[in-house]
Amino acid sequence: MGTGLTRREREKRRQRGDMLAAALELFSEKGYHHVSMKAIAKRAEFALGTVYRFFSNKEDLYKAAMREKAGEYHRTLTDALSGEQDVLAALNGYISAKAKIFAPNAEVFYLYFAETGGISFNLRAGLHKEIGQLHDDLIERLASVMGKGVRARILRDLDPHDMAVALEGLTNAFLLSWLKNPERHPYDESISTISKLFLEGSLAG
Amino acid sequence: MGTGLTRREREKRRQRGDMLAAALELFSEKGYHHVSMKAIAKRAEFALGTVYRFFSNKEDLYKAAMREKAGEYHRTLTDALSGEQDVLAALNGYISAKAKIFAPNAEVFYLYFAETGGISFNLRAGLHKEIGQLHDDLIERLASVMGKGVRARILRDLDPHDMAVALEGLTNAFLLSWLKNPERHPYDESISTISKLFLEGSLAG
Amino acid sequence: MGTGLTRREREKRRQRGDMLAAALELFSEKGYHHVSMKAIAKRAEFALGTVYRFFSNKEDLYKAAMREKAGEYHRTLTDALSGEQDVLAALNGYISAKAKIFAPNAEVFYLYFAETGGISFNLRAGLHKEIGQLHDDLIERLASVMGKGVRARILRDLDPHDMAVALEGLTNAFLLSWLKNPERHPYDESISTISKLFLEGSLAG
Amino acid sequence: MGTGLTRREREKRRQRGDMLAAALELFSEKGYHHVSMKAIAKRAEFALGTVYRFFSNKEDLYKAAMREKAGEYHRTLTDALSGEQDVLAALNGYISAKAKIFAPNAEVFYLYFAETGGISFNLRAGLHKEIGQLHDDLIERLASVMGKGVRARILRDLDPHDMAVALEGLTNAFLLSWLKNPERHPYDESISTISKLFLEGSLAG
DNA sequence: AATGAATGAGGGTTCATTCAT
DNA sequence: GATGAATGAACCCTCATTCAT
Numbered sequence: 072m073g074t075g076l077t078r079r080e081r082e083k084r085r086q087r088g089d090m091l092a093a094a095l096e097l098f099s100e101k102g103y104h105h106v107s108m109k110a111i112a113k114r115a116e117f118a119l120g121t122v123y124r125f126f127s128n129k130e131d132l133y134k135a136a137m138r139e140k141a142g143e144y145h146r147t148l149t150d151a152l153s154g155e156q157d158v159l160a161a162l163n164g165y166i167s168a169k170a171k172i173f174a175p176n177a178e179v180f181y182l183y184f185a186e187t188g189g190i191s192f193n194l195r196a197g198l199h200k201e202i203g204q205l206h207d208d209l210i211e212r213l214a215s216v217m218g219k220g221v222r223a224r225i226l227r228d229l230d231p232h233d234m235a236v237a238l239e240g241l242t243n244a245f246l247l248s249w250l251k252n253p254e255r256h257p258y259d260e261s262i263s264t265i266s267k268l269f270l271e272g273s274l275a276g
Numbered sequence: 277m278g279t280g281l282t283r284r285e286r287e288k289r290r291q292r293g294d295m296l297a298a299a300l301e302l303f304s305e306k307g308y309h310h311v312s313m314k315a316i317a318k319r320a321e322f323a324l325g326t327v328y329r330f331f332s333n334k335e336d337l338y339k340a341a342m343r344e345k346a347g348e349y350h351r352t353l354t355d356a357l358s359g360e361q362d363v364l365a366a367l368n369g370y371i372s373a374k375a376k377i378f379a380p381n382a383e384v385f386y387l388y389f390a391e392t393g394g395i396s397f398n399l400r401a402g403l404h405k406e407i408g409q410l411h412d413d414l415i416e417r418l419a420s421v422m423g424k425g426v427r428a429r430i431l432r433d434l435d436p437h438d439m440a441v442a443l444e445g446l447t448n449a450f451l452l453s454w455l456k457n458p459e460r461h462p463y464d465e466s467i468s469t470i471s472k473l474f475l476e477g478s479l480a481g
Numbered sequence: 482m483g484t485g486l487t488r489r490e491r492e493k494r495r496q497r498g499d500m501l502a503a504a505l506e507l508f509s510e511k512g513y514h515h516v517s518m519k520a521i522a523k524r525a526e527f528a529l530g531t532v533y534r535f536f537s538n539k540e541d542l543y544k545a546a547m548r549e550k551a552g553e554y555h556r557t558l559t560d561a562l563s564g565e566q567d568v569l570a571a572l573n574g575y576i577s578a579k580a581k582i583f584a585p586n587a588e589v590f591y592l593y594f595a596e597t598g599g600i601s602f603n604l605r606a607g608l609h610k611e612i613g614q615l616h617d618d619l620i621e622r623l624a625s626v627m628g629k630g631v632r633a634r635i636l637r638d639l640d641p642h643d644m645a646v647a648l649e650g651l652t653n654a655f656l657l658s659w660l661k662n663p664e665r666h667p668y669d670e671s672i673s674t675i676s677k678l679f680l681e682g683s684l685a686g
Numbered sequence: 687m688g689t690g691l692t693r694r695e696r697e698k699r700r701q702r703g704d705m706l707a708a709a710l711e712l713f714s715e716k717g718y719h720h721v722s723m724k725a726i727a728k729r730a731e732f733a734l735g736t737v738y739r740f741f742s743n744k745e746d747l748y749k750a751a752m753r754e755k756a757g758e759y760h761r762t763l764t765d766a767l768s769g770e771q772d773v774l775a776a777l778n779g780y781i782s783a784k785a786k787i788f789a790p791n792a793e794v795f796y797l798y799f800a801e802t803g804g805i806s807f808n809l810r811a812g813l814h815k816e817i818g819q820l821h822d823d824l825i826e827r828l829a830s831v832m833g834k835g836v837r838a839r840i841l842r843d844l845d846p847h848d849m850a851v852a853l854e855g856l857t858n859a860f861l862l863s864w865l866k867n868p869e870r871h872p873y874d875e876s877i878s879t880i881s882k883l884f885l886e887g888s889l890a891g
Numbered sequence: 892a893a894t895g896a897a898t899g900a901g902g903g904t905t906c907a908t909t910c911a912t
Numbered sequence: 913g914a915t916g917a918a919t920g921a922a923c924c925c926t927c928a929t930t931c932a933t
Contacts, residue, residue, distance in 0.1 A: 104309035107902055118919040120906080129903065203456070229473065232460075233450075237473050240449025241442055248441045251408065255437075268434065268442050272477025312927060314895095323894040325931085334928065514719035517923060528898040530926080539924070613866070639883065642870075646863045647856055647883050654855025655848075661818065665847075678844065678852050682887025722906060724916095733915040735910085744907065898930080909919080 087125050090115045095136045099179045103133055137202065140179055145205045147172055152212050158220035163266050165213070166242060170262045173246045210235045241269050292330050295320045300341045304384045308338060342407065345384055349377055350410045357417050363425035368471050370418070371447060375467045378451045415440045446474050497535050500525045505546045509589045513543055544608045550589055555615045557582055562622050568630035573676050575623070576652060580672045583656045620645045651679050702740050705730045710751045714794040718748060752817065755794055759787055760820045767827050773835035778881055780828070781857060785877045788861045825850045856884050 093115035097106040108129055112119045126132035151168035152161050213235035220226035226234065242265055249261040281289070298320035302311040313334055317324045331337035356373035357366050418440035425431035431439065447470055454466040461469065503525035507516040518539055522529045536542035561578035562571050623645035630636035636644065652675055659671040666674065691699070708730035712721040723744055727734045741747035766783035767776050828850035835841035841849065857880055864876040 108904080109902080112920095119904085120920065121918055123904070124917075230469075233469055233473060236449050236453045237446055240445035240447070242445070244441050244445025244448065245438075264435070264438050268438060268477075272473075313929080314927075317895095324896095324929090325894050326892085328929075329892080518925080519923080522899095529924095530899065531897055533925070534896075640879075643860075643879055643883060646859050650855035650857075650859025651852055652855075654851050654858065658851045674845075674848050678848060678887075682883075723908080724906075727916095734908090734917095735915050736913085738908075739913080894931105894933085896930105896932090898928100900926105900928100902926090903924095905921105905923085907919100907921100909917105910915105911917095912915085 086117070086121075090117065090122055090125055090132070091136045091139055094132050095140060095179055098133060098136065108132075140176070141202045141205055144172055145209060148209055149212055152216055158216055158223060158225050159270065161216050162220075162238070162270065165216075165238075166262055166266050166269075169242050170246060170258070170265075173250075174258065177246075177250050210239065213238060238269055241265055288330075291322070291326075295322065295327055295330055295337070296341045296344050299337050300345060300384055303338060303341065304381075313337075345381075346407045346410055350414060352377055353414055354417055357421055363421060363428060363430050364475065366421050367425075367443070367475065370421075370443075371467055371471050371474075374447050375451060375463070375470075378455075379463065382451075382455050415444065418443060443474055446470055496527070496531075500527065500532055500535055500542070501546045501549055504542050505550060505589055508543060508546065518542075547608055547612065550586075551612045551615055554582055555619060558619055559622055562626055568626060568633060568635050569680065571626050572630075572648070572680065575626075575648075576672055576676050576679075579652050580656060580668070580675075583660075584668065587656075587660050620649065623648060648679055651675055698740075701732070701736075705732065705737055705740055705747070706751045706754050709747050710755060710794060713748060713751065714791075723747075755791075756817045756820055760824060762787055763824055764827055767831055773831060773838060773840050774885065776831050777835075777853070777885065780831075780853075781877055781881050781884075784857050785861060785873070785880075788865075789873065792861075792865050825854065828853060853884055856880055 090111070094106075094111045097111055097114055100106075108122060109119055111132070112122045115122070122132070126135060147168055148165060151164040154161070156164065210232070214231040217226060217231035217234040217238075221228055221231060245261055245265045249255070249258060295316065299311075299316045302316055302319060305311075313327060314324055316337070317327045320327070327337070331340060352373055353370060356369040359366070361369065415437065419436040422431060422436035422439040422443075426433055426436060450466055450470045454461065454463060500521070504516075504521045507521055507524055510516075518532060519529055521542070522532045525532070532542070536545060557578055558575060561574040564571070566574065620642065624641040627636060627641035627644040627648075631638055631641060655671055655675045659666065659668060705726070709721075709726050712726055712729060715721075723737060724734055726747070727737045730737070737747070741750060762783055763780060766779040769776070771779065825847065829846040832841060832846035832849040832853075836843055836846060860876055860880045864870070864873060
């Protein structure tokens with residue numbers, strides 16, 4: 072079989088996925104401390120004990136859920152940046168990809184921001200570092216694209232890392248703003264505003 | 277008496293302030309759910325029951341603390357924007373002011389971001405809207421400054437609201453980045469990077 | 482006031498005592514693991530949380546209860562052995578005292594035996610050592626009385642420690658036997674059987 | 687075949703024995719409530735469900751294990767008492783036999799004492815009675831030997847039942863003492879101390 | 892008015908037992 | 913018949929809130 076997994080293994084994976092999905096839904100709806108393991112089990116349609124077969128405790132489940140989503144986002148975003156495209160295409164692609172995962176997952180994505188940002192509830196200490204590293208990695212990749220743009224004289228000669236941070240800030244701000252006030256601009260316009268603002272501000276010549 | 281308050285009233289106000297300060301310290305240190313009312317009472321050096329005479333429950337105390345801080349930040353930032361200064365001075369002043377309140381209060385400020393952002397723990401629903409309005413107000417004021425700059429042909433002819441959102445995003449991103457990695461740039465350099473990036477990108481012709 | 486305790490302190494002490502009593506009752510009725518903290522609280526007529534104000538967890542409560550009782554028994558028994566009496570009177574007094582505390586507390590006393598004996602549930606590790614020391618102390622005191630008896634040529638010239646252990650064994654066996662089968666001998670006869678058996682077997686000359 | 691059992695039946699018996707052995711090991715190591723059925727199944731190298739085919743629940747397994755061991759001890763001890771030997775040889779044999787099963791199984795044996803003694807965890811109520819009867823039977827047999835000794839004027843003219851109880855108490859006390867403090871006396875010396883103390887104290891003439 | 896002891900609902904976690912495969 | 917994944921009742925403990933003093 073293509074997957075190389077036994078039926079049992081596939082089943083387990085599906086169950087785990089269902090649990091993570093239920094957990095993520097509830098955590099982003101209500102916040103970690105307002106969600107009981109019982110509620111997660113119920114939402115996922117498993118018995119309480121079954122959840123504990125997969126995750127050794129609530130924190131473990133939370134971390135796994137965040138890690139999963141963060142990894143997924145990270146993959147999507149780094150994919151958008153890599154490939155044989157030119158710099159502007161890469162940046163536009165990145166902005167679109169970020170918008171695309173943001174739109175349907177805003178709540179979760181915001182949790183991800185919170186992790187990449189500074190909220191350091193004790194609980195999350197370990198996770199925080201882990202997701203922080205993903206974020207750093209993303210910034211570095213962005214910076215490397217920026218560097219390429221600078222060397223190609225497509226972008227102005229500014230510090231590439233700063234430009235990466237700036238793009239992050241712009242995208243987050245606009246996406247959040249769009250989320251709070253979707254009718255202000257149509258979604259697509261929002262995206263193009265971001266790229267316009269950033270790119271025009273950064274274009275050389 | 278200048279204040280128009282009786283001694284008793286002044287005393288109460290001071291007590292309330294002490295409680296809010298203690299609560300804020302603990303909330304930002306450990307997060308809402310890891311702080312007990314008993315701990316807050318102890319830190320503030322009041323009896324538990326006394327805290328409940330001032331705040332009807334834990335959520336109320338949390339909201340009051342956030343409101344207080346948010347109001348303070350809001351005042352500081354709007355003050356920086358108003359006055360008879362020219363546009364560039366206003367924006368530079370805003371950036372400096374934001375950095376200044378950010379530096380020593382990063383944790384609390386981050387909570388404020390979280391509120392202005394999207395995390396909607398049920399608990400905070402009401403508060404969220406309230407602080408969101410402060411934030412909207414701030415954006416509007418920023419936008420109005422931007423509009424002035426555009427009309428004065430100091431800034432490029434872009435949507436002033438977009439420019440305000442952009443500046444918010446840039447400042448948040450750089451301040452967070454500076455917080456995570458203070459040694460990368462000295463603090464002052466961080467601030468000037470923000471204004472350079474934003475202003476140079478936005479300066480008219 | 483004679484006690485030197487405030488009313489509050491006396492009250493606390495009484496509450497603690499009530500909790501210990503309830504716990505002891507239930508533990509000896511059903512065994513540690515069949516007693517819930519809730520049940521103890523209910524029996525003692527306190528709220529659950531109140532019990533936790535006095536004892537930091539279930540094990541702590543158990544240990545305190547056993548320690549209390551063990552200390553009480555130990556005091557009673559060592560009291561019986563000390564004083565200006567002659568050796569035979571001391572031993573007879575000891576046997577009577579042991580019987581007297583045994584009769585109404587047999588269940589608890591048996592728990593105490595279990596502790597002084599060998600059951601080493603993990604839980605009890607610390608306690609076990611502690612109570613074991615009381616027991617060792619008791620044996621030593623008994624042995625010292627035996628030694629006196631030997632030197633006074635009242636008892637046969639055997640190892641005093643062995644004689645102490647022997648007396649312990651005899652008393653336990655007869656008291657347990659009497660407990661299981663009270664009608665076999667009247668209680669008093671049981672006691673006198675012990676002393677007769679032991680003393681006659683040990684009397685010099 | 688000699689056993690009168692089919693291969694299947696013999697196989698089952700062996701499996702049952704393996705389970706009982708594993709259970710006993712774990713129960714005496716950790717105590718009833720600290721041992722999970724899963725752990726027993728694992729130690730015995732059976733699937734969980736298989737254990738339940740042999741024992742309808744945990745308590746049943748515990749009882750079977752104790753019964754098994756108690757029966758084994760009882761057989762060993764009554765064997766030591768019967769036969770055509772003289773009274774002193776029988777008693778010495780009994781003491782040796784008890785010591786021999788005690789030494790390697792102290793923990794289990796102690797559980798057996800606990801059962802023969804008074805701890806009446808609800809759980810064990812039924813079992814308790816059952817093992818108590820074995821113990822009573824043992825005492826009776828001992829008493830009968832004592833009676834023979836008295837009639838033969840080898841032992842002093844005391845109540846044979848009392849003498850039996852006394853011997854039980856002495857052996858338990860010394861074996862426990864030896865267990866707690868093995869270096870005090872070498873093991874063999876302990877045994878001989880018991881018999882000396884008891885027999886010399888009881889010898890007629 | 893101030894205090895902090897008392898309350899008890901609620902949540903995380905374990906594990907005996909069942910039953911589909 | 914054997915297996916072990918799934919189930920959910922029950923337990924320990926915390927802490928927001930109340931209220932007698």
